[in-house]
Amino acid sequence: MKLRVPSFSILNGKSWKFTHDTLFQIFLGVISIISVIVLAALLLRELIKGSWPALSTFGLEFLFSTAWNPVTGEFGALPFIYGTIVSSMLALLIGVPLSLGIAVYLTEIASSRVRAILSPVVELLAAIPSVIIGLWGIFVLAPFVREHLAPPLMNYLGFLPLFKGPAYGYSVLTAGLVLAIMIIPIISSVSREAILAVPSLQKEGALALGATRFETIISVVLPYAKGAIFGAVMLGLGRAIGETMAVTMVIGNNPQIFTSLLHPGYTMAAVIANEFTEATDDVYLAALIEIGLVLFAISMVVNIIARVITWKYLKLEEGLS
Amino acid sequence: MNMLSRKAMDRLFTFFCIASTALAIIPLGSMLYTIFVKGFSVISIDFLTKLPTPAREAGGGFGNAIQGSFIVVGIASIIGIPLGIGAGMYLAEFPNSRLSRIVSFTADVLTGVPSIITGIFAYLLIVLRFGGFSALAGGVALATMMIPFIVRTTEEAMKLVPAELREASLALGAPRWKTSLAVVLSTARFGIITGVLLTIARIAGETAPLLFTAFNNRFWFDGVMNPVATLPVMIYTYAISPFEDWHAQAWGSALVLVAMILVLNIGIKLAAGRRW
């Protein structure tokens, strides 16, 4: 059932009476304009204004140039865009199957007691600040990758350019792992809700035909929830793209494009975090802000897609019931 | 497919799901374990109350960073909480207006702004205009992150108030604004407080927005227009430094920060589960 709260619009009212109630609406309306709309507009304006010196100097070439040399005044965003895309995709590649496994385990397999203990534990992961995950990344994960994960990858998959040595602890692979850890809570919790929303009649329909649990989940439950799960994945992607500290601390911060995942890289967020306070001249600073603008634009697109998909999915569900 | 291999697939799948869950919990366990083991030996009264010392010099603490974190989060709360709650109230009270739809969509989009971007924003807005890194700029950056979350949580908490309660008040002849404040807002207050506290727990650990706004300071807080040390930035600076003793201190302050955030988080959730 949907609750409809009667709306007292000052413009629709027949008589324009300046009562306490209209005052109340105007007051709250002004606050919401200031705190959300003015904020968003200001954010966009400052970013465009701040990056203008770079925008006007380099134009579109900025996005496709691989040069990053503050000393000679050459700036191109491609290594950072590349690093952001590769590390985020790697995070999805690792994080999405694991998140779905967790979501299925916690909804369909675990007993209610195990579920009551484990669900908050997985969500706890989301509460750990990114700088702390970065700290752990530097001193625990990066050495682990260098000594235990990269050598077998090089040995068995070294013929692929992706796993060519030598292996560094601070690498795109390490960044991808850290990001996977960070997006698992959001993707698994939204997917869990999506799976819980699948009517039990759907599951029973498959089981009653003699399907196993695996067959029921793969062919009926996940397809039914796929819209919301895709929305969850986009939310995770948005988070991975914008994640700053943990990545900055483990990716190695090297503005070059390597195909090997075992080599260091750089992301848009990381270069801003690292070099912003060092940017002494105006063009350098503007170039960093422009990278911020590009990052902002990409994450907005991803987030709006996530939102629209979730909205569509909800519509679909209303149509079914 | 014969029954045997179908069963084997079923088992394999169950194993995969259990393994996924374990794989997500292992890093968390490793993090908490390392933080506790490496951080615990560093923590002392001095560590919590004294100023930092230069590298390779014994003693010293993170007292100023703890103080600074409270101040920056405090500034963010002073700006962010009233604005966020006001906008959330508007969305809950006037959900069908065109402004509501725009505000609602924009707030959703703002929740996805990367944290480093709010740092750039506060840098351009405050640091550049007022001539230097400052606690205020850090507070503005965190407030920018906070507002959309508080808007959402307020709206959701107020929409949970049953319509009958609102109608009962209106039926008694109470004007709408009084109903909103006296009935709806007060009924929803526990939900709103929970949401606000969770938001605070979330931004207290943010580092990226503070790197070039609040910046850093090796001394005690010295006014809102001056740079100030905060726990997350201190942890970052110490973690990437080449000094062993700074690494140890980074673990110590990580323990302090994680303890504060987890206590806040778990406390709120337990309280919310039991009473609210």
Added chain:
Amino acid sequence: MGNKIEVLDLNAGFGSTHVLKNISINIPKNRVTAIIGPSGCGKSTFVRCLNRIHELVPSAWVNGRVLLDGKNIYDSDVDPVDIRRRVGMVFQKPNPFPAMSIYDNIAYGPKIHGMKAKLDEIVEDSLRKAALWDEVKHRLKDSPLSLSGGQQQRLCIARALAVEPEVILFDEPCSALDPVATAKIEDLILELKENYTIVIVTHNMQQAARIADFTAFFLMGELIEYGETAQIFENPRDKRTEDYITGRFG
């Protein structure tokens, strides 16, 4: 005429709730057996015990014996997945799989059971048996959500038929349908009993009288009376059955 299913001392419930109490009943082969009774009397739980769907609900428990062709389906060497293929089920609300086409809904069961050959034939045959073929033959690739409620329910019947079950359980299959759609389903059930053993749960006594050969009356988890439909409706032996069918309660 033999018994397809023999139920002996069946008890079932959820947690501390005891839903079915000492049910013993024989279900004859190639006949329609109706289960009637007021809501909450355990009718649905009973049929859900016959294909081991009941046990999937957390906290659900079962004991007693259910013999399918003389073999207890609750024996430890019996695979519930196999039982569910042999004992099909049609649910209260139509539940086609929305992510699959009409064709794939029917083909799904045969595919998982490895009946990959002649899928087209199985689909057409099942749809014909469910009296739906003529209505959907030109739109097999469409979403099942484009069908009306009654068509969706017949699709679900066709889906159940496609895995070649021996028994079909109907759990109030018409409760979400209008009278015209209901009449079609009832005709279908009468045709199906030639080849299948049918158990139908219904709260609609006219429906039981119209289609069932045997009727069982359940009350508060107990089997009160079981016999030929005509006898139950015209000459009930138990006072409570009489009260129920004359509308004194429920």
